Amino acid sequence: MSEISTETVKKTVEALKRNNMEAFFCQSAEEVPTLVKNLMKKGDTVTHGGSVTLEQTGVTKLLANGEYNYLDRNAPGLTREQIEEIYRKSFTADVYLTSANAVTESGELYNVDGNSNRVAAILYGPKSVIVVVGYNKIVKNINDAVARVKRCAAPQNTVRLNCDTYCAKTGKCVSLEKEGSMLPDGCRSEQRICCNYVVSAMQRQKNRIKVIIVGEELGY
Numbered sequence: 001m002s003e004i005s006t007e008t009v010k011k012t013v014e015a016l017k018r019n020n021m022e023a024f025f026c027q028s029a030e031e032v033p034t035l036v037k038n039l040m041k042k043g044d045t046v047t048h049g050g051s052v053t054l055e056q057t058g059v060t061k062l063l064a065n066g067e068y069n070y071l072d073r074n075a076p077g078l079t080r081e082q083i084e085e086i087y088r089k090s091f092t093a094d095v096y097l098t099s100a101n102a103v104t105e106s107g108e109l110y111n112v113d114g115n116s117n118r119v120a121a122i123l124y125g126p127k128s129v130i131v132v133v134g135y136n137k138i139v140k141n142i143n144d145a146v147a148r149v150k151r152c153a154a155p156q157n158t159v160r161l162n163c164d165t166y167c168a169k170t171g172k173c174v175s176l177e178k179e180g181s182m183l184p185d186g187c188r189s190e191q192r193i194c195c196n197y198v199v200s201a202m203q204r205q206k207n208r209i210k211v212i213i214v215g216e217e218l219g220y
Helices: 003-018 029-038 052-056 059-063 080-092 117-123 142-160 166-170
Strands: 022-026 045-048 095-098 102-104 109-113 128-134 196-200 209-214
Touching (some): 003 102, 003 209, 029 059, 029 128, 045 059, 045 080, 052 128, 080 117, 102 142, 117 196, 142 166
Parallel strands (some): 022 209
Antiparallel strands (some): 102 109
């Protein structure tokens, strides 16, 4: 990372701590599984949201190593009903792992979801939430976080998920074509993934949310 990026990460880590979230920095993706393991206990019930970052860092492989009660939403052969049941069981998990769509320099997490099982679990339910993000997801403020989702995260995720949406076809949200567009503006597709918008700021439950910033570009 550049010196500017290093200073930005330090600033963001301190801001997250002021917002009652634990915050950590890993220089590389290879360091992440060891840190995550130290934040969990053997036998914990663990699960996660959909995340390219967790795959890239090897966290999902860690969860499947047999030391945990792993609620695996991606297990082969699951029906839609079984996946939905895992979503519901996630709310009583010991540890929920995810990434974030953006992290502001002021220590806020910004997440946008379609099914919204992920944002729901971040907000309430699991005893501990571990958020793993590449430094590329750090933005100046919430306005920049909103723009990041509309221009980067949503288009790339809709392509990954084979969604029939405007942003999957054009690389940006349709709302950007509209002057003075508002945060929830978007397409009318039944496969739209931007349905609920959540900002996690100052937390009442200190250190329930743990954020690991990685010194690599990860995820979308």
